[in-house]
Amino acid sequence: MTDQYASFAALAAREIEGVHYRIRFATRPSPIAIVTPHGGWIEPGASEATIAIAGEVLSFYCFESLTRRARGDGLHITSTRFDEPQAMQLVQGSDIVVGVHGRKNGDDDASVWVGGLHEPLRDAIAAALRDSGFHAKSVGEGHPLSGRDPANICNRGRQGAGVQLELPMALRLRLKDDPDGRHLFAAAVRLALSRF
Template structure:
């Protein structure tokens, strides 16, 4: 069971934490209908910012919220995706057609598969297929994972189309990515290819 967040909103977090000391925010607004978002980067869900940046490359917009300080369990800077309301994130997402949320999860009973969710079912399935074709293990909600990302309030679903994609990577895979940049970039390339095809109207 996931412990309750210490903070229920960014306003409550910002009242006690100092930007540049306890957390940092990275925003790269590009001329693109897609934004890649890592709302739990840095020490919250390690490796997610790096993967998000690799997916965005120099083509898609990017937003990362990163914790800079190690916290005791249950005392972190995690704000759940359905309540994540940092103003710079919302401005960038709401100015984009589609948001791709990049997250980390515990290994649990499945330490190999990327769980793909979100309300943009066509793009969700295309990303899942692209990962499978690139040699990664991936599955969608219909294949038995519980992180569906289907709440309209989820940050991935708050772009102009009101539907996006949520990518949940297990801890074991994120550790591999940290040790092997080529492996991480192969993952990012697969996701970006699916996004590019969607933008081109192929899918």
């Protein structure tokens, strides 16, 4: 996806908070933060998954587009360049960051593509999702969205290594409308996180 804006400052100079976008977050006494820089209409369902994973215990952050836009005219800022100040403060104050993203269905409309530099946690989350009945592929199992760039928002926590979850559109929309499924998904991710 081609970004219209190269930074949050560029976006904020033209877009109005509360009209075009909103930011939701909670800082909790946890070393883990769950974040989506692409919530709302950017990648529908990503915010709901983020908040469900965080539950009442983990910190979370959602940047959300409030308006549906034509292709190429969105508020998407690539996760390696996403630099909204509140997000950066939360991420840099957390040991581990899990980034929740959406992807196109493509040839695989069921699998969560799990990436990031924290390889043990990455693999544990993929295994926990599979154990809970979800499809999940870790890097090396046939997906291209590795989340391994050190500048990726998931890798900017204090450990310098986090996890990226890429949910296909079909799964995001299903979880958005299925509270039980969303709870099961979130519980699987939290179970893996609890071991780290």
